[in-house]
Amino acid sequence: MKRPNIILTGGGTAGHVSLNQAIIPSLSEQGYDVHYIGSRDGIEKNLITGSFPSVPYHEISSGKLRRYFSMKNFSDPFKVGAGVLQAYRIIRKLKPALIFSKGGFVSVPVILAGRMAGVPVVIHESDVTPGLANKLAMPFADHVFTVFPETVPYVKKAEATCTGPVIRQELFEGSKDEGLSIAGFSGRKPVLLVMGGSQGSAVLNEAVRSGLPELLKTTDIIHLCGKGHLDTALEQMEGYAQFEYVTDELSHLLKAADYVVSRAGSNSIFEFLALRIPMLLIPLSAEKSRGDQILNARLFDKSGFAIVLQEEEVGRQSFLDSVRSLQTNSQDIILRMEQAEPPKTPGEMAELILSNSKKRTESG
Incomplete structure (x- = not known):
């Protein structure tokens, strides 16, 4: 009997792909053939084809939807229109039982x-x-799953369920010794991991590098600085290991970390919470974003899971003071993290997603 198809989509950033990566094995185990629709040159193409070479990757045209003026705002709607036609042809050919979207502009068509x-x-x-992208797409969805209960009231026309976070199983399988080896550290000092997201963060990069003389007195530092942002002058600095971006090594580096400094993207902060890593969050400012990271950070601060430093307040001294506060309060933060509700497993999330396909079949 032919296995039913299921289509996943989402891209633009690693955060719009990571959940899809997590559930692909579970969907396959449930008896589905997984296909992925993404853009021609987005980060999702490398992440999916690199991790799952057996999953067919279908490219479509994709335009960015901007909240600000740009000449591309006049041409990109045509790209979105072309993407809709391309996606429609793929869908008609595959006849999937379900389409699951993690968001990002490529998901709209x-x-x-x-x-x-x-x-x-x-x-x-x-x-x-x-x-x-999700705001535009939600009216055309049958169901929307959310991480935060506060998100549910924003969903119109579709059913909505708060499931909480889903964490990739491989993140729990890291080795501290392997992480220290990758970084070239002895393990005699606690480790501070600095992550600026898949594209890096100039603000975080400048903050940590300006504070290196002080920070290295008490910690070793793993710095994920983003593509093109390595500082060759710091290559041989003892106790400081910098990487543009990591994939398979991430679980080991997280296991080696005693503290983390990060932006406040939802996927990342829930991963730190699940792994019980005290975090200093520096969310993207309202000037550079729609303010989603500020809200994420505010909720984690209120729950006692994180120390928060607003981007506008970042300077050498404020950054050092915030890191010291993180170190001082780390045990209290871990105790509160241990009381948090455990995350969904990828298998549990896959079951919830597939239940919508079964529900449609039963009602039809």
Whole structure:
């Protein structure tokens, strides 16, 4: 008997792909053939084809939807239109039982095409308030899963369920010794991990590098600085290991970390919470974003899971003071983290997603 197909989509940043990466094995184990629709040159193509070479990757045209003026705002709608037609042809050919979207601009034409083809569409939203792509797509979805309960009231026209976070199983399988070996550390000092997201963060990079003389007195530092942001002058500095970006090594580096400094993307902060790593969050400012990271950080601060430093307040001394506060309060933070509700497993999330396909079949 032929296995049913299921289509996943999402891209633009690693955060819009990581959940899809987590559930692909579970969907396959449930008897589905997984296909992925993404853009031609987005980060999702490398992440999916690199991790799952057996999953067919279908490229479509994708335009960015901007909240600000740009000449590309006049041309990108045509790209989105082309993407809808391309996605529609793929969907009609594959006849999937379900389309699951993690968000990002490439997902919009896929969801529109899915609705046109009469295929059940399920969306996942990680942040407190929906991103622009998901906000546009939600009216065409059958169901929306959210991480935060505060997100549910934003969902219109579709059913919504708060599931909490989903954490990739491989993140729990890291080795501290392997992480220390990758970084070249002895393990005699606690380790501070600095992560600026898949594209890096100039603000975090400058803050940590300006404070290195002080920070290295008490900690070793693993710095994920983003592509093109390595500082060759610091290559041989003892106790400081910098990487542009890591994939398979991440679970080991997280296991080696005693503290983490990060932006406040939802996927990352829930991973730190699940791994019980005290965190200093520096969310993207409202000037550079729609404010979603500020809301994420505020909720984690209120729950006692994180120390928060606003981007506008970042300077050498304020950064050092915040890191010291993180170190001082780390045990209290870990105690509060241990009381948090455990995250969903990828298998549990896959079951919830597939239940929507079964529900449509039973009602039809």
